[in-house]
Amino acid sequence: MIQPALTPAGTYVPTDAGPTSLSLYIQPSTNWEQCAVPRFMAHFVEAASSSTPGYMEFLPQMLEWTFASTRDAFLAVSLANLGNVSGILELQVKSKVHYGQALQSLQAALNDTTTAAADSTLLTIVVLQMYEIIAGTSGPPDADPHETVTTELLRLRSSTHQTSDASKKLSQIVHTRKEVQGMFVCQDENEHGITSSSSPGASFRILLRKVSATCVNLQSTLLQYRCLVALDVAAFTEALQSAIVVYDEVARWPKSTPVEWRAKPHIAPKEVQASGISQIFLFGGIQHGAIWQVYFCTRIHLCQSLLRADDLLSQQCHLEPTALPQMLSQEAIRATIFAAVDDICSCAPYLLGDIDNEGHMNRSKVESKALGAFFLLRGLMVANSVEGLPRRQRRLVLDLLHRVGAQFGIRVAWRLRDAWMAGHRAETELL
Structure with a gap:
């Protein structure tokens, strides 16, 4: 019988003797992107059910038609998480390269009036924020430059940008993040609205x-x-x-x-x-x-x-x-x-x-x-x-x-x- 592992302070850490799903992902393939992408989807995307809301379930759909900035941001966060768990330095380096490329593409999208308030632009920022948490580079909420940008994007986005269910769910994630952080950072009350209090x-x-x-x-x-x-x-x-x-x-x-x-x-x-x-x-x-x-x-x-x-x-x-x-x-x-x-x-x-x-x-x-x-x-x-x-x-x-x-x-x-x-x-x- 396998005994549970404990940290020095006594916290339970699960162990097992057989191959984990992580080891199956990384063996024998060396195409790290093919390993990292499905693993990230499995770990950080949650489908909605009749009784529970989902989280980022729109991501697979949006990635099919998003800009290069979003694809680079997604590769950055996927490779960073796999690199952190596996300890493979090569993946962490690759993730930083994609992160830099995503930032450059994002800047171009923000400077273009036709793409500044698009779903892809907002999704890129959401994924980049996840990358910074996973990579360990994120700062305190009041020092996060992305928050200022998303605040402005929410003001710019008209109803035409939120016609699809995926678009509405994306905006909801940004709204919720701001409300949670609002406990610790003073937020503009007019940043976002709640149309109903019934739910x-x-x-x-x-x-x-x-x-x-x-x-x-x-x-x-x-x-x-x-x-x-x-x-x-x-x-x-x-x-x-x-x-x-x-x-x-x-x-x-x-x-x-x-x-x-x-x-x-x-x-x-x-x-x-x-x-x-x-x-x-x-x-x-x-x-x-x-x-x-x-x-x-x-x-x-x-x-x-x-x-x-x-x-x-x-x-x-x-x-x-x-x-x-x-x-x-x-x-x-x-x-x-x-x-x-x-x-x-x-x-x-x-x-x-x-x-x-x-x-x-x-x-x-x-x-x-x-x-x-x-x-x-x-x-x-x-x-x-x-x-x-x-x-x-x-x-x-x-x-x-x-x-x-x-x-x-x-x-x-x-x-x-x-x-x-x-x-x-x-x-x-x-x-």
């Missing part, structure tokens, strides 16, 4: 916008106080009251979702418990797991803003408590943050393919789909940004970041992990 997905996107606007408003009030050394009590009270109301909305959101969307708690198998995860979450599909990752990140972000507000309140001894909204205690807010970090980690066994849909260990020798790791990365990034994490949680988050980079070839996870460890040497030595 669960639309209502969740509206909630994301509320959290983003609330946090930006509260942080703006705090920034003015630091700059002017005088607190606008009325503005601060209004911002704080709004944050507390939205906090309650966020707490109630899980019960408002359809049953098939919900995270289903389940006792973790013994192999997973060895890593410190006692409870796992099961989902109807990878996309549902991704939505819950964003939800847990939303809770953390809002609580971090409330903690900053509480710190300011502690400095304002002259304020009458009755003049301010009833504030949660710091202990309660921190407990919510730590619980959200646990929840993010509890999603990992499902998203990384360690368990099946029934909560049992996945004994299949087929490679786990990398899309789950791609979505998990957002949660791990936010979880690792939390200061004062208990040692158990910090160790687990760092181990999972390492695994996302090593097993699934998403190198930005390694870079985030290494950057944190370099900046927290004393804490790292205790892990």
Whole structure:
């Protein structure tokens, strides 16, 4: 019987003795493009079902009639991921060449009024952003030049650019990315619109916008106080009251979702418990797991803003408590943050393919789909940004970041992990 492998910190890593699907892809062919392209499709494209949304399912269709920039971008991301997983340097070099060619072709497309707002141009940018995450070269969201370009493209694109189902789904990916990043980067509220709040997905996107606007408003009030050394009590009270109301909305959101969307708690198998995860979450599909990752990140972000507000309140001894909204205690807010970090980690066994849909260990020798790791990365990034994490949680988050980079070839996870460890040497030595 094959024993499960553990990292030094105890995180479960699947092993098998037979050939993996990766080894079958790369043997005996040396046509790396033919190996990389179907592998990327299998790992990062998800077809929609009756109960779960898809992800990038339009990609095969669009690649048949897109520009050279899109084809180069797709070859770049496919070769980079295969090169990272296999450790073949030649593929990483090839991916960089295609990346450079894609950037040059993209610049030409953006400068041409007939192609600037085309689906192919927008798709090229989406794929290039995926490449930069997989290659480990992406920077913080507020420093991403692609975001400025996609914002402008969304404004330029008329209904004639979104007549097909594939075109609408492409725009939806860009909209959703901006709304998720809006929690951390101030976004223009007019960048994109939601025409209906009737669907669960639309209502969740509206909630994301509320959290983003609330946090930006509260942080703006705090920034003015630091700059002017005088607190606008009325503005601060209004911002704080709004944050507390939205906090309650966020707490109630899980019960408002359809049953098939919900995270289903389940006792973790013994192999997973060895890593410190006692409870796992099961989902109807990878996309549902991704939505819950964003939800847990939303809770953390809002609580971090409330903690900053509480710190300011502690400095304002002259304020009458009755003049301010009833504030949660710091202990309660921190407990919510730590619980959200646990929840993010509890999603990992499902998203990384360690368990099946029934909560049992996945004994299949087929490679786990990398899309789950791609979505998990957002949660791990936010979880690792939390200061004062208990040692158990910090160790687990760092181990999972390492695994996302090593097993699934998403190198930005390694870079985030290494950057944190370099900046927290004393804490790292205790892990």
